Amino acid sequence: MRVEVVTVGDELLLGDVVNGNAAWLGRSLADLGAEVTGSVVVGDELEAITRAVTGALRRADVVIVTGGLGPTYDDLTREALAALAGVDLVRDPHLEERLRVRAARAGRTLVPMALRMAELPEGAGILPNPAGSAPGLRVELPGGVVYALPGVPHEMRAIMTETVLPELSARLGRTRTARRTLRTAGVWESELAARLAPVEAMEGVRLAYLPSPGEVRIRITATGGDAPKLLERAEAMARRLLGPVVYGAEEETLERVVHRLLAERSATVATAESLTGGLLGARLTDMPGSSVTYAGGVVSYATRLKHQLLGVPADLLAAEGAVHPEVAAAMAAGVRDRLGASYGLAVTGVAGPDPQDGRPVGTVFIAVAEPGKANPVVRAPNLPVPESGAQARGPIREMTVVHALDLLRRILLGVGTGPDAHRWGEDREEAG
Amino acid sequence: MRVEVVTVGDELLLGDVVNGNAAWLGRSLADLGAEVTGSVVVGDELEAITRAVTGALRRADVVIVTGGLGPTYDDLTREALAALAGVDLVRDPHLEERLRVRAARAGRTLVPMALRMAELPEGAGILPNPAGSAPGLRVELPGGVVYALPGVPHEMRAIMTETVLPELSARLGRTRTARRTLRTAGVWESELAARLAPVEAMEGVRLAYLPSPGEVRIRITATGGDAPKLLERAEAMARRLLGPVVYGAEEETLERVVHRLLAERSATVATAESLTGGLLGARLTDMPGSSVTYAGGVVSYATRLKHQLLGVPADLLAAEGAVHPEVAAAMAAGVRDRLGASYGLAVTGVAGPDPQDGRPVGTVFIAVAEPGKANPVVRAPNLPVPESGAQARGPIREMTVVHALDLLRRILLGVGTGPDAHRWGEDREEAG
Numbered sequence: 001m002r003v004e005v006v007t008v009g010d011e012l013l014l015g016d017v018v019n020g021n022a023a024w025l026g027r028s029l030a031d032l033g034a035e036v037t038g039s040v041v042v043g044d045e046l047e048a049i050t051r052a053v054t055g056a057l058r059r060a061d062v063v064i065v066t067g068g069l070g071p072t073y074d075d076l077t078r079e080a081l082a083a084l085a086g087v088d089l090v091r092d093p094h095l096e097e098r099l100r101v102r103a104a105r106a107g108r109t110l111v112p113m114a115l116r117m118a119e120l121p122e123g124a125g126i127l128p129n130p131a132g133s134a135p136g137l138r139v140e141l142p143g144g145v146v147y148a149l150p151g152v153p154h155e156m157r158a159i160m161t162e163t164v165l166p167e168l169s170a171r172l173g174r175t176r177t178a179r180r181t182l183r184t185a186g187v188w189e190s191e192l193a194a195r196l197a198p199v200e201a202m203e204g205v206r207l208a209y210l211p212s213p214g215e216v217r218i219r220i221t222a223t224g225g226d227a228p229k230l231l232e233r234a235e236a237m238a239r240r241l242l243g244p245v246v247y248g249a250e251e252e253t254l255e256r257v258v259h260r261l262l263a264e265r266s267a268t269v270a271t272a273e274s275l276t277g278g279l280l281g282a283r284l285t286d287m288p289g290s291s292v293t294y295a296g297g298v299v300s301y302a303t304r305l306k307h308q309l310l311g312v313p314a315d316l317l318a319a320e321g322a323v324h325p326e327v328a329a330a331m332a333a334g335v336r337d338r339l340g341a342s343y344g345l346a347v348t349g350v351a352g353p354d355p356q357d358g359r360p361v362g363t364v365f366i367a368v369a370e371p372g373k374a375n376p377v378v379r380a381p382n383l384p385v386p387e388s389g390a391q392a393r394g395p396i397r398e399m400t401v402v403h404a405l406d407l408l409r410r411i412l413l414g415v416g417t418g419p420d421a422h423r424w425g426e427d428r429e430e431a432g
Numbered sequence: 433m434r435v436e437v438v439t440v441g442d443e444l445l446l447g448d449v450v451n452g453n454a455a456w457l458g459r460s461l462a463d464l465g466a467e468v469t470g471s472v473v474v475g476d477e478l479e480a481i482t483r484a485v486t487g488a489l490r491r492a493d494v495v496i497v498t499g500g501l502g503p504t505y506d507d508l509t510r511e512a513l514a515a516l517a518g519v520d521l522v523r524d525p526h527l528e529e530r531l532r533v534r535a536a537r538a539g540r541t542l543v544p545m546a547l548r549m550a551e552l553p554e555g556a557g558i559l560p561n562p563a564g565s566a567p568g569l570r571v572e573l574p575g576g577v578v579y580a581l582p583g584v585p586h587e588m589r590a591i592m593t594e595t596v597l598p599e600l601s602a603r604l605g606r607t608r609t610a611r612r613t614l615r616t617a618g619v620w621e622s623e624l625a626a627r628l629a630p631v632e633a634m635e636g637v638r639l640a641y642l643p644s645p646g647e648v649r650i651r652i653t654a655t656g657g658d659a660p661k662l663l664e665r666a667e668a669m670a671r672r673l674l675g676p677v678v679y680g681a682e683e684e685t686l687e688r689v690v691h692r693l694l695a696e697r698s699a700t701v702a703t704a705e706s707l708t709g710g711l712l713g714a715r716l717t718d719m720p721g722s723s724v725t726y727a728g729g730v731v732s733y734a735t736r737l738k739h740q741l742l743g744v745p746a747d748l749l750a751a752e753g754a755v756h757p758e759v760a761a762a763m764a765a766g767v768r769d770r771l772g773a774s775y776g777l778a779v780t781g782v783a784g785p786d787p788q789d790g791r792p793v794g795t796v797f798i799a800v801a802e803p804g805k806a807n808p809v810v811r812a813p814n815l816p817v818p819e820s821g822a823q824a825r826g827p828i829r830e831m832t833v834v835h836a837l838d839l840l841r842r843i844l845l846g847v848g849t850g851p852d853a854h855r856w857g858e859d860r861e862e863a864g
Contacts, residue, residue, distance in 0.1 A: 013468050015459030016642060019451050022473065026447030036445050038480065041454065041471035048470065055487065210448055219448075271710075271731070277717025278703075278710025281731040285709025288785050288825060296737045299703070299713040299729035301722075305771060309728070309741075339737060353720050393720060 001172055003029050004056035005039040006049070008067035008077055009151055013043045021066050021156055028160060032169060033177035033223070034062075044068060049080035057143035062168065067151030069134040071114045077148050081139045082121035084146075089119045095126065099133060131158040178227040180235050181210075182218045183248045185406040186381065189216050195241050205234045213395045214402030215254070244415040247406065254405045255283050255290075261412040262293040262343075267371070269408065270341035271297035272310055272331040274322060275351040275364070280401050295341040300331065306348075310334030321357025323348050328365035329376040336369040343411075344369035344376070347404050352385075352392045361385055362396055366404045368411050377417060379407055433604055435461050436488035437471040438481070440499035440509055441583055445475045453498050453588055460592060464601055465609030465655070466494075476500060481512035489575035494600065496592075499583030501566040503546045509580050513571045514553035516578075521551045524558065527567060534565060563590040610659040612667050613642075614650045615680045617838040618813065621648050627673050637666045645827045646834030647686070676847040679838065686837045687715050687722075693844040694725040699774035699803070701840065703729035704742055704767035706754060707783040707796070712833050727773040732763065738780075742766035753789025755780050760797035761808040768801040775843075776801035776808070779836050784817075784824045793817055794828055798836045800843050809849060811839055 005025050011017045022039045029036050037059045042048040049068065056063040068077030082089050095118035103110040117134040120126065127136030127147070132155040137148040147164050149156045184192060189209045193200070196218070200207050204224040210217040220238060222231035239246055248257050262269060271280045271294075281297040284290055298309050303322045306312040312330040320327065328348050336344025349364030350356045362385035369376040381403040385392050410417045437457050443449045454471050461468050469491045474480040481500065488495040500509030514521050527550035535542040549566040552558065559568030559579070564587040569580040579596050581588045616624060621641045625632070628650070632639050636656040642649040652670060654663035671678055680689050694701060703712045703726075713729040716722055730741050735754040738744040744762040752759065760780050768776025781796030782788045794817035801808040813835040817824050842849045 012455075013458050013471055014462040015455035015457065016640060018455045023444075023447035023450045026445050028447075030446040036475075038475075038484070039445055039473035041473075043468070043470075052470070208448060273710070273713075275717075276714065277722075277726075278705070278713030278729060278731065281705075281710030281733070282708065282714050282829075285707075285731075285733060286826070290709075291733055294709075294733055296733040296741070297710060297731035298741075299710065299717075299731070301713070301717060301726055301728040302771075305728045309730075309771070339734075339741070394718075397714075 001034045001062060001168065002037045002060040003034045003062045003064060003168070004037045004060035005029075006052045006056055006063060006065045007039070007041050007151070008044065008049055008065060009041075010043045010074075012041050012067075021151065021153055024153070024157065025064060025066070025160070028165060029064075029168075031177065031179050032165060033172055034168065044074040044076060046076045046080055046083070049077060050084055053080065053084060053146060054143075057141060057146075061144045062171075063144060063146045064164070065146060065148045066156050069117070069137075069148060069150045071111075071116050071134075073113075075116070078116070078119055078121065078137070081124065081137065081146060081148060084141055085121050085123070085139055087122040090122050091115065091119050092126065093118075095120075095135060102133060127159050127163045129155055129159055130162060131155045135159075136163065176225070176227055177221060177223045178231040179219060179221045180231055181250055182220070182235070182238060182242075182246050183250075183252065183254070184216050184218065184242060184245045185214060185247055185254055185402050185409075187216065187242075187245050188384070192216055192218065192242070192245075196238055198241065199234050199238050202230070202234055202237075204230055213398035214400075214406075244410065244413065247409060253287075254402060254409065256287060258284070258405050258409050258412070259287065259290060259293050261409060265342075265412065267342035267412075268293050268295045269343040269345055270295045270335045270339035272335035272344065272346040273297060273299050274301055274306070274331075274347065275349045276347055276397050276400055277301060279397055280345070280347060280404055283401055283405070295339050297339075298335055306331060310338065321359070323350055323357050323359045323363055323365065325365045325367075325378045325380065328367035329369075329378050332367035332369035332376040342371050343408065345404055345408050346376075347400050349396070349400060351396045351400075361392055364396070364400050364403070366400070366407050368408055370411060377407070377411060379403075379417060433466045433494060433600065434469045434492040435466045435494045435496060435600070436469045436492035437461075438484045438488055438495060438497045439471070439473050439583070440476065440481055440497060441473075442475045442506075444473050444499075453583065453585055456585070456589065457496060457498070457592070460597060461496075461600075463609070463611050464597060465604060466600065476506040476508060478508045478512055478515070481509060482515055485512065485516060485578060486575075489573060489578075493576040494603075495576060495578045496596070497578060497580045498588050501549070501569075501580060501582045503543075503548050503566075505545075507548065510548070510551055510553065510569070513556070513569065513578060513580060516573055517553050517555070517571055519554040522554050523547065523551050527552075527558070531565060559591050559595045561587055561591055562594060563587045567591075568595065608655055608657070608659055610654045610663040612652050612663055613682055614652070614667070614670060614674075614678050615682075615684065615686070616648050616650065616674060616677045617646060617679050617686055617834050617841075619648065619674075619677050620816070624648055624650065624674070624677075628670055630673065631666050631670050634662070634666055634669075636662055645830035646832075646838075676842065676845065679841060685719075686834060686841065688719060690716070690837050690841050690844070691719065691722060691725045693841060694775075697774075697844065699844075700725050700727045701775040701777055702727045702767045702771035702773035704763040704776065704778040705729060705731050706733055706738070706763075706779065707781045708779055708829050708832050708836075709733060711829055712777070712779060712836055715833055715837070727771045729771075730767055738763060742770065753791070755782055755789050755791045755795055755797065757797045757799075757810045757812065760799035761801075761810050764799035764801035764808040774803050775840065777836055777840050778808075779832050781828075781832060783828045783832075793824055796828070796832050796835070798832070798839050800840055802843060809839070809843060811835075811849060 125138035331346035332344040352361035557570035763778035764776035784793035
C-alpha cells in the first residue's frame, strides 16, 4: 500500500509553523508498514490543493490531506474534494446539530460561517472528530481513497488513531511490520552502531538512530511474516549488547526512570547546579508528582554562593576555582546535607563560549552524594564540543543534565559508573 | 518570481526528523518577497527527485533542492540534476583539492566515497559552502534555475544567506517587501489584534501573530513601491498602540532585555522558584555572560525549604500553604537578602495536573524585591489554563517564567505593573 501526504496551509508554506503534522503522519504510516511515496505542502488555494491530490493519486493508493477543513473562507479542502469527485457540497443535518450543541455547551453563538464545517462532498464518509468541531472526510475517487483531516495537530492525531490507521491496517492485512524504540544515554551514535552490528545483520531487522544532546533513541524495525517475534529477538539482543546503557523504552524519559528508582527506595534527591543554571531541577520537575522524590535545589551561579549556600570550602574555591572535581563533590555533599535529601546531585563546569578558571569549554564535573557514604562519586563526562564555542553552550548544558541524571540512575541501580561507563557501558567484556 | 522548495531525505518522509529546512526556506523566501508555490518532500530515490524537480519547474521559475549532496550512495541529487540537464557528472579538481585539505586538517583519511562530493553536472555553477564539505550547485534548465544545497541545516543556511538569497534578491530588482518582528509578553493574541486594528487597516501592511507560551511575536510586512518607509510608519504606530507591551524586536529575547537593563544599573538578580523548578534560572543563564547580572537561585520545591532556605515564616506556610501572595513576597525578599543580589525575583504556584493547598491549577504569584523598598511587588498573572490539566503543566511553567521576567523588566524600566499591565499595557487610555 502506497500512501502520500498533502498538508495544506499558508502558515506551513511560509514557515510560520514547522510541519509537525507531516512528520507525525510519516512516522505513523511507516510504523504501520505502508510505503510513503511523498509529502507535499501547498498553500490555501483551491487549484493548488486539487493539483496536489491529483498528483499524489498518480503515485499512491491512499492520500491523506490535513488542513483546510475549518470554518473560514480560506479553508478550501472540502471544495477541492467535491471538485475532484465531480459532486456538490451538501450540508449534513447531524453534523449541523452537533455543531449547535457544541456551541451551546461552550456558551457561544454559532456564526453562519461555522456551518461550513457541516458541509461535505456528496457521498463522502464522515470520520468522527473526538477532539474538535470539524470532522474528517473519506472520499473514494477513481485513482484511490482520500482522507481529509483537520490541521489542528491533536484533532488530526485523534482521527488518525481512532479511524484512519485502523482502516488502513485492515486494508494491509495482518501486521507485517513491528517497531520498538530503546532509549540510551551517554554513548555516541557511532559507538552504539558499532556495538549493535550483530542486530543490524539480522535479516528483516533495521535500526534507526535518533540522537538528541546526550541521548540516542534506537528504533528497531522488524518486517516479514512474523514481525513481532523477530522484533522480540532483536530487542533482546540489543539489550544484551548494550547492557545498562539502555535506560528505558518508548516514551519512558530518563527523569521518569530516576524518579521511579528513587520512589522504589523511598528516597529523595536535591540538586546543586552552576553551568546548567536550573535546567537540572527543571527537568526533574517536568513531570507531575515529582515533589515526592525531588526536594529542591540551589543554583550557585556566582562562585561565592558555592561557599555561602553549599559550604564548599572557601580556600578550595580560591585555590582551584569553581570548576574542579572536589568542588563538585563538596556541592553534592552540601546540598544533600542542607536540603535534607537522601541523595545530592551536583554539576559544575564550563558551558562557554569562553574558558573559565583556566578550564576549556566542555569541562564538566558531576558528583553524587549517597546516604551512608563519606565520599561522593565524581565523574567527568567526555562531551563532544562543537567547533564554534558560541553554539556549544546549549548542547553542553543539555548534555550535562543527561549525564548527571544518568550517573544518579546508575548509582541507584548499582551498575557501573567507572570512567568508561558512559562510553561503553559496564558489561563490555561480557557483551562482546 | 515564483519559487518551489524540494527537500530530499527518507528521514524527512518517515518523520524521523521534523522538516525545519522547509520552514526556514519558506520564511526566508517569503521575507525576500518571492511567491512560494509549494514545498515537496521526497525520499532518497533518483526517480522521485527528478519527478519532483520537473513538477516544480512547471509552477515556478526557481527551484531550491536540499539534501542528497552527501558522500554516500543514497545521496542522489547530483545524479538527478545531471539527468535533468542531459549532461554527465564530472569531477572538479578544485573541489577535490579542497576535500583533501579539509580531511588532512581534521587528521582524517579521505575515503574514495567522499570524492563524490567533488562531482557536479557538467556546466553547473558551484556555490561555496563555508560550513562543510559538500558545495551547493546551480543548474540552469530550460524551465528555470535549480539550486541544490546540502541538507545539514547550518550548511544549507550558510549557502542560502551568502549566495542564493543575494542572487535571488538581485533577480527580483529593488526590494518590494520589508519585514520587522516585534516581541511582546503577557498579552493574548486576540487582544493584540484588537489593539492593532489601525495598523492592519494600513494599505500594503500585513500582520502575522506568532505565539509561544506567554509571548507573541508580531511580524509586520510592508509591500509596495516604498516598502521600507511604509514599514517604518507601521512599526511606529504599532509601538505607540502597544506601549511597554513590546519588549524588543527581531532576535532580542526577554532575558537579554532583562540582563541589559540590570547591567545598565550595575545591578544583579537572584531567583527563588517553586513550580518552575529551575526554568527561570535556566532561562536567565541561557546566554553567555549572564554571570555578570545573575547571582544564582534557590529551587524551594518542597514547602519546608521555603522556610529553611529562604526564611519564609513557618506560621505563614502553615496557615496559608505554599501558594500565596505573601509567600511569594517573602521568597523574593529572602532570596535577595541571602544571595546578596540587588533584586529578588520569586515565583510560586500550581503547575498541575492537580490543585495544591486548595488553589486551582494555573494559580501563580510573582514577586520582585527591590533595593531600598520594604515591600516586594506581588502580581498574580491571569494564565489561560488548557482544558486538560495534564497538558497544562508545561505551558503554565513556561508562561510563569515569561511573566516573571516581564514583571522585573517593567520594574527596572519604571513602567506600569498594575493588575492590568499584562492585559492591556499601561498606556491604554493614551493609546486608545
